[in-house]
Amino acid sequence: MSKTALITGFTGQDGYYLSQLLLQKGYQVIGLLPPDRQDSVVKLDELANQVQVYTVDLRDAAALEAAVAQLRPQEIYNLAAPSFVPDSWQDPLGTLDLVTGTATRLLAAVRNTGLATRFYQASSSEIFGAVQEAPQSVATPFRPKNPYGAAKLHAHWTMTHHREQYNLFACSGILYNHESPRRPPQFVTRKVTLAAAGIKLGLMDRLSMGNLEARRDWGFAGDYVEAMWRMLQADTPRDYVIGTGILHSVQDLVDFAFSSVDLDWQKYVEVSTDLLRRDEHFQLVADPTNAKRDLQWSPQVTFEQLIEHMVQADLQRLQSGQVVLSH
Secondary structure (H helix, E strand, O other): OOOEEEEEOOOOHHHHHHHHHHHHOOOEEEEEEOHHHHHHHHHHHHHOOOOEEEEOOOOOHHHHHHHHHHHOOOEEEEOOOOOOHHHHHOOHHHHHHHHHHHHHHHHHHHHHHOOOOEEEEEEEHHHOOOOOOOOEOOOOOOOOOOHHHHHHHHHHHHHHHHHHHHOOOEEEEEEOOEEOOOOOOOOHHHHHHHHHHHHHOOOOOOEEEOOOOOEEOOEEHHHHHHHHHHHHHOOOOOOEEEOOOOOEEHHHHHHHHHHOOOOOHHHOEEEOHHHOOOOOOOOOOEOOHHHHHHOOOOOOOOHHHHHHHHHHHHHHHHHHOOOOOOO
16 A cells, blocks of 8 residues: 655655655655645646645645645655745745744644654754854754744754654754755856856856855755655654765865866856855754664765756756746
8 A cells, every 4th residue: 555645845846856756666645735836836847747736725724734634644744945045034934934834733733633644844954053063963053043044943843842742753854955956046056057058058158156165065855855755764753964974165066067068167257246145154064974874874976976967957958948048
């Protein structure tokens, strides 16, 4: 008998790769979609007809409980969140409700229906924020520095309270930066790969960047959703830090992207002081030791492979007219 999984935020990058993984494993995958987001299903491309869609207002506790009672999922993956961290400054309360409110209402729905549903909460390295130590593990103090990180931390603790107070099988994956060709262009990885492809095709001539020395722990989204699934297959619910444990600079990113299309990045990239961001001094880098030990999980795609994959995808998109560069 196949399992049923509910996913919030299923039209985003992680939702796509998670849906793909679960479908391959024979799951019935159901995406919970707010009424005002109907048009976003097309972002799933070839998966759009394979994932069932259940329309529900994520702010409506009674409606969410009715959905859980009706669908009786074995697993719930709560990925609902704003896609771009800086946007959380524009709507901190909306961010809090989408992230923490959705988690709280879903956890209450599981508890109230009495189902043995296993619950995954998508957390983020942003909850560590202003770190005093590197790398970070689940024992590292949380010090979020933006409304997104604060909301993710609140949801993390809400999940923890439900696990401890009500004995729910609930866990949190504290994920570091994970990228793919499905990243929106406002993310630095996609901005760079799109520019490398555009310059190679003669559609652009320059790329303006901020701090090239900023360093990140970057991995492939497809690898990270595997960790999510493995957490819910474990005997005991535990939280895990998921990342590569390797830092790369933005200059590494630029270098790999341009060299993958035989270009010298130094001829095309300029540093703009307008794009320099504050708070680039701290280093968020994962200690994935526990995930490797308990879940037998480790990243399969290297940073170089990831960036080359993204550049090739952008070359194809630009050549086919799927993506048009704005000037």
